[in-house]
Amino acid sequence: MRKQKQEILTASEYNNKMHSTGRIFTWIALGLIMLVPVIYCLEAKVLPDGEAILKSLPFLLGYLAIGLVESISYAPLLGTAGQYMSFITGNISNLKLPCAINAQTLTKVKPGTEEQEIVTTIAIAVSTIVTTIIIIIGLVPLFFFREQIVGVLSPISPYVIPAIFGGLTLVLIAQYYKIALIPFAACIIICVVGNLLGFGTSLGQSTMVLVGMAVSGISTTILYKKKKI
């Protein structure tokens, strides 16, 4: 009985444990992913082209900045364990985040509570396992029937995100319409102007999500200070 009591952690202790575990898994994942080019170069007995890597430096800096902004802005939505898992496994805006939002909405947990953290952790972990298994299962048929599989399924792949967000919008709109209205109007204007000026392809979903979050952050702060929300 006494031993059982000792094992019950406070919310802060539990959170610290999730951080420690998340950090360990993040370093392991980083180490393993770094091994890919190393092992390839050893096996193929080649070196990467240093000049090409140097030429790609501006591109690399741009991508590193995007990764940094994403990790800062997604953090309040993904929770502690969810943040570590999502940034190790990727596919955040098209899979992990919608999956977490769906579970939170379904279970009606309150924002900012430990219940929400637990639901988000489980949803993202289950999603990660399912995706990893589906990918492994898909490898064998891909090896033998790549042309056919890609030929049949790739025409609908551009429409998966519209399908997810069509459904999610209806679920979330009642809750967030006051907050989302101004950033939505701003994003529409930016997208329309961008397309008219011919750089619409640069305003893809991942770019616009970050723009939307930035505009929303500013407009919501103003609304909050004016006590309109």
Added chain:
Amino acid sequence: MVESYISIFILGGAIALAIILMSVFFIIKAVRRAKQIGMDKKIIKDTIRSGAVFSIVPSIPIVIGIGILMQSLGLAIPWIRLTVIGALQYELIAMNQAQSALNASGGYSQEVFIATATVIMTLSIISGPVFNAIFYKKYQNKLAALQEKNGKLMNTVTGALLGGLLAGMLSSILVGGIFSIGHPVTDGTGATTYGEVTIITLVSGMIIMGLCGVVLKVFKQKWIESYALPITILGALAIAYAFTATGVFA
């Protein structure tokens, strides 16, 4: 097709195993914690079921992504890249960046291309995980302090981020769709996006979700709540497939 080394497949297996172990570990910890704080078991069961069912359909494009990247990188490297950290759109751009930088440098072998591409693809995505490993705890402590000091403000900030996510996604899908009506766009993966089908899929998703809401509220069919989003995704994609397969807009 580009061949892959066995050692890379072994590394891929180790990575997939580590990912599954990590996920199982976090599930066990979260379920134990839920018991400790007296959470309803039904919430846990609903979360597991919804997470599993939801993830099936959006995982399929990732498999297709491997099929697309394997033409240039073999099977093993795209498998690893799309299992850890990567997403197809980022990987493809990073790979193309390597190719154009090499083209500018002159002649190169396939092996040098793969080695250079994997280095660029690896370096370009590490800032998020490195930020988490070094700074995330401090950053989250600041967020937690804000939550404690002013819970309403913190909930508003979280709402603002979700609202921004929704606004950004919807505007990009809607405007991108409208501007490509009559002008289909073929991306680097070779997939062609028809603006008409994008809009139809988005609206279909809304309508199907609305119908699920009617079944839930009017006909009191509580079971549909857990499956509403997967049903919506499948239904909207079936409609998209019908339009692309028949070539109405081609």
